[in-house]
Amino acid sequence: MKSMFLGGILAASLVIAACSDDSASDDTLDGGGEPGAITLVAYDSFPTADTALNAALDQFSDDTGIDVSVVIAGDTGTMVTKAVLTAGNPEGDVMWGVDNTWLSAAVTGGVFEGEPSKVDFGDVCVNYDVAWFSERQLDPPVTLDDLLLPQYADLLVVQNPGTSSPGLAFLLATVAHAGEAGWQQYWTALRANGVEVVDSWSVAYYERFSGAAGSEGDKPLVVSYGSSPPAEVVFADPPRTDAPTGVSSGTCFRQEEYAGVLRGSDQPAEAAQLVEFLLSPAFQQELPLTLFVYPANPTVLLPDVFTQFAVVPAEPLTLDPALIAANREQWQDQWTEIVLR
Amino acid sequence: MPALAAGPAIGLALFYLWPLGTLLARVVQPGSVADALDAPGLGRVLWFTLWQALASTVLTVAVGFAPAYLLARYRFLGRRALLALVTVPFMLPTVVVGAAFLALLPQSWHGTARAVVVAHVFFNIAVVVRLVGAMWAVLPTDLTAAARTLGASPAQVLRHVVLPLLRPALAAAATVVFLFTFTSFGAVKLLGGAANPTLEVEIARRATQLGDVDGAAVLSLLQLVVLAVLVWWSARWQRRAAHPFTGASGARRPRSIRERRMVLGGAVLTALVMVTPLIVLVSRSFRLGGRWSFHAWRTLGSAEVRPGVSLGVDPLASLVTSLRFAVVASAISVCIGGVAALAIATARRRGRWLDVGLMLPLGTSAVTIGLGMLITFDTPPFDWRASWWLIPLGHALVATPFVVRALLPLLRSIPPEQRDAAATLGASPLRAWVAIDLRRIALPLLASSGLAAAISLGEFGATTFLTRAGRDTMPIAIARLLGRAGEVPRAQGFALASILLVATAVIIGVAERQGVLDARGS
Secondary structure, three states: OHHHHHHHHHHHHHHHHHHHHHHOOOOOOOOOOOOOEEEEEEOOOOOOOOOHHHHHHHHHHHHHOOEEEEEEOOOHHHHHHHHHHOOOOOOOOEEEEEEOOOHHHHHHOOOEOOOOEEEEEEEEEEEEEHHHHHHOOOOOOOEOHHHHOHHHOOOEEEEOOOOOHHHHHHHHHHHHHHHHHHHHHHHHHHHHOOOEEEOOHHHHHHHHEOOOOOOOOOEOEEEEEOOHHHHHHHOOOOOOOOOOEEEOOEOOEEEEEEEEEEOOOOOHHHHHHHHHHHOOHHHHOOHHHHHOOEEOOOOOOOOHHHHHHOOOOOOOEOOOHHHHHHHHHHHHHHHHHHHOO | OHHHHHHHHHHHHHHHHHHHHHHHHHHOOOOHHHHHHOOOOHHHHHHHHHHHHHHHHHHHHHHHHHHHHHHHHEOOOOHHHHHHHHHHHHHOOHHHHHHHHHHHOOHHHOOOHHHHHHHHHHHHHHHHHHHHHHHHHHOOHHHHHHHHHOOOOHHHHHHHHHHHHHHHHHHHHHHHHHHHHHOOOHHHHHHOOOOOOOHHHHHHHHHHHOOOHHHHHHHHHHHHHHHHHHHHHHHHHHHHHOOOOOOOOOOEOOOOHHHHHHHHHHHHHHHHHHHHHHHHHHHHOOEEOOEEOOHHHHOOOOOEEEOOEEOOOOHHHHHHHHHHHHHHHHHHHHHHHHHHHHHHHHHHHHHHHHHHHHHHHHHOOHHHHHHHHHHHOOOOOOOOOOOOOHHHHHHHHHHHHHHHHHHHHHHHOOOHHHHHHHHHOOOOHHHHHHHHHHHHHHHHHHHHHHHHHHHHHHOOHHHHHOOEEOOOOHHHHHHHHHOOOOHHHHHHHHHHHHHHHHHHHHHHHHHHHHOOOOOOOO
């Protein structure tokens, strides 16, 4: 029995050795550690290395002596959920990328120290397959009401607002458009007109939509981003000079992203300095071609591919963040009853 | 054997029970249980979760039975490759194989429960082949030979000799498959469409789309209770059904022409079914602009896709990160799993607690564990929440039950008289353990370290809910590439998935040299 116990100890210490061995060599990663090093908490599409954004952050470190490490907290919803749970004892010092559908939850959850700043924006819009519509000499839809017309029956694929953030944005677009009293009716009509629902953006865009290069789908209309057409151009091979997709400008819901100092950061001064840098042209100018969003700083010039192929609607649909926070769950449940049952 | 059980039990308590308990204590309010259980549509979710899991389990066991037999009992050219091929889909992230699967299934199947069940069979066939096969490989051949000599038909031998002896492994495989399909997330989201959520999808939706951690935790607890009851019952049943046996066993070459035809036909059919989605996956990395192209592969190593434009995904760095995590995760799960299997096998009744306990993380929603760790490991000396090693540790939580499952039937098949004889002959318990137990599990232990490493390589769910610092793992990098518009990143995602596929296959192939299925009886 004694030797069995020793065996157990041996195994346990092996495990500990396996862990501690490497941890000694890599100690950079915890938030709020040594002075002069701060942690930027971000959503999962934020790059951790190799891009122009990371190079700009490195430049900030060189100029100020403040090292910045990036920590990925999951998608936006997961990131905010985590931040609310850890409010006051945060995982890092600055948070990047809380959007307007989550802003109210984050602010009332006491996540931020002071007011967060708007850092970028973009739109969720219906995208169309340019070739499909021109082959049929049919005008693509422009507004949300167009989508209810018989010539667009069975053409649209959208995402479930319960599982996908562009799906939620599109639901919010319809609420902003048809009103809190009328959106259910809009969706009843959209369902009658043959809308297809899938769970994720990538299935909608790459498996069901026909317009994305390399897609296998047969639906010429999809809910995606206003910046998807320039992405199609930038990431095409062989290179192309025209976008295979276009944007229905009357269907766009505005998404704004915010960044701010986390309450409980042990280096609030350095954190505030970083937020200031995130708003500066040096950082903002790298946003379009890395995150495919628009810089909030109006002095920054956009790359050509953006001015050429992206659509920024003059009057995008919007909703008050507090209204979204108060009704999100109820709207999703009602939507499920109307569209999926 | 309480002393031996202490190590795994402490690990489980520290990294699983404590975070889970902290989360439940923090977020669950009085009345919220009633609220969460009263949510609209929950009954529908539960019903779908249950029936698709049952259907998937029955079908997987039925379909996996024949390849398990072939691979355990016969030696033939390409056997190890076939075994690796069967195992690869189980190890790859669902997001990748799911995308290939979508391309193969007819459009009318998209978004249906049928598609989910078929995909579940494909993903989980490895569990049946490996767990049932491991047992089958050590079944003494003289038992079946004796039955044949006494005039039993092959069907009678199967029914009265083989099946009863395999029962513990069949039950173990069915339990694992049920656990996996009951808690299925990726396959359901990709293939099942929006109308068919499982409980796991609903838990993630509550936590990450509504910020309703309270409701998510209650549902997570509900799921855990359902699965704990099942695992408890199954562990009891496996123990009762276990028969000690000794005798010559192992695989042999097919002898008669009929046998050769059967083996060839079975192997080719299995290979075709398993390889087709993987070929689709690899071929997608070569398709750009409607033609064949190496562009995605050529640009895979470079940070820039276009001058000044980078995706921030370094495939080679992600490979290194993943391999490093795999080594750590495999070391942890083999130590903990090996010790735990010994403790469970020798402890008889009370060992079941540990057995069930180690299975619990498989039945717990990844988002719950992730959030629990976040709020538990947040103050010194336990301020570990952004430590890199929490990720391989999370992988080890997932992989350990497989190590236990792989070893336990083998340990239980050791007749207790052997240990008694060793003791009578004056061997210390340790000496007896080395001479008898360790000898039987040494090679399977090596093989299960490969299994654990492969599980770590492909792990996606838990990793996404743990906070990550530094480089991405391969599955995360793939999801990043597949999650954005543009054809080149997508093709690169499939190229990276192809690398992951090969890495997984190589690791399994190497581990197979020592082979679970080659393990001989003592």
